Amino acid sequence: MPHPETWLRVTPAGLWCEPGDFFVDPTRPVARAVITHGHSDHARPDHGAVLATPETLAIMRARLGDGRAGRRQQPLRPGEVVVQNGVRIWLRPAGHVLGSAQVCLEWRGSRAVVSGDYKRTPDPTCAPFEVERGCDVFVTEATFGLPVFRHPRPEEEIAKLLASVALFPERTHVVGCYALGKCQRLIALLRRAGWEAPIWLHGALLPLCRTYEALGVRLGDLRPATAARKEALRGAIVLAPPSVVAERWARRLTDPVACLASGWMRVRQRAKARGVELPLVLSDHADWDELNATIDETGAPEVWVTHGRDDALVHAMGRRGIRGRALHLVGLGEEDEGEAETGAAEGAA
Template sequence: MRIPKPESWVEVRPEGLYVRPGRFHVDPTRPVPKAVITHGHADHARAGHKAVLATPGTLAIMAARYGVEEGQARQALSYGEPVNIGEVELRLHPAGHVLGSAQVSLTYRGSRIVVSGDYKRRRDPTCPPFEPVPCDVFVTEATFALPVFRHPPDSEEIGKLLHSLALFPERAHVVGVYALGKAQRVIRLLREAGYDAPIFIHGALQGLCALYEAQGVALGPLLPALAREKEEFRGRLVLAPPSAIADRWSRRLPEPVTAVASGWMRVRQRAKQRGVELPLVISDHADWDELCQTLADVGAPEIWVTHGREEALVHHARAQGIRARALALVGFEEEGQ
């Protein structure tokens, strides 16, 4: 049997990646009849699809964010479990990005393409680790695909936060975190570092923190940062979406030390522009070294880069003898936006 060329059965359409022999899209950016979703962030998991396939964790996140849409078919697929859609065998594998995140492995007539979704390689106490899957084509993100992006160990960044908390006991410490994934990961890292005091959280984080707890991720004591006296926040940690730090909400906090947990905090100018006093380089995406290591681990002779800093990763891959091209997909946001 002749093995088909990858571009003959997976193509870029205005809605995103389309798998022709299965008649479905992966992470489409607009409503489609059938969608396979890698994870629950809003730029990958949109509302309005007629049929959705994802991990149980991702389906739970989508239900929490969008509700259960009338007439929508929902199919849960566990990691490693095979399912045939048309002529395509599909499996989901851990991506290590957030709760429920998955890579999509597609096999058609002897050809295997793996779509990474968003991923990271370092340990995350809130989700299973990334699993390299050998393939013929690896479709990878490239959010931090520049050599300047080398993320420090998470323990160092959490140590910086706890040191500042001890150094300024009269001040509140407010940490900007993305509501899905980053908030829960930072909380778990704090708990592992020995911080067992209650953590105040913005209302926008409460629902997803409760969902993580329901999915078996213990977060310890959390308190709503609402309708409290200013003095209650002295010497305490407060987690909130980055956007809330810049508005009137944060004015209730006593002399707040402003922190943001993001891979973009590696860029000092970004931190300065946002008025961040304590930048924490904690990312839910692979850094440059991890991206390059992943290409070696999966061993694909060809890579496609979906979004991010595409040119640098394409150049690196070609220097390693790997065929590479940028897909220039639109509609995916930077981390923490």
């Protein structure tokens, strides 16, 4: 039985399945791509053929346009199987954003699972992560792969936001959040917590919220903040791309409270440097404990780390007898909660 390292290779374009002749989340246009989810560091434009969940394909069309989301698009629902040049391909939910999936591959009895980005915390806007056991190699992210990153319960952070709104009813709370996934999750969590008032959105966040609603995710009363009178936003919650929270767009509001929803808000220096008055530690990625628990649950004897804080995770796995390997894939981790935060710039454009 061939080891996955003989048929899954790191190339300049990304992770390539040689016998199937396709890439998983390639970073440049390729003939055949399997896409884990719609964030722009994973879902690039102009591939020849794209295989993904129906939701991810819809999100790619919304973000990239029909002409750039793959010349041929093949939807694959979790549990369905397709075969490409003898390689069996199926998807399992990743719990990251709507439509996100792990890519499960099997060739000649050898099995590998590519997680994409994932989280284990329940999210009302997407299907929960499902463990695929029995793989020979599990390919994981490590965005928050350090012991310092242990995320609080999302409900606690939403309660913190609502407590601040109650304490300062005359001020406008402006929450920085990424356009895909974090924005819709924040809205859904606020609704679950009893916030029935309109939620106001920067114009860059509206299109993907409409896409989510078209895909069956109910978000309630959403209104464009740009068209609102200043007085109407007093005591309101406004969601906006992170890049505009501390800029002139937000300063025109009524004594705004600058908030930012991100796993990086665990690091106080980051919140202070960005002028965040109310940091909300709300992440769409697995934290340290969840990364390690997931690795153990898969039972994989070998784990490859695509991007993030790989050193600490590889060391921790080694102490448990799991062989770890850092892939250092270039171009991943640049949207959502990645260091470069290109998603913020994209959303503000």
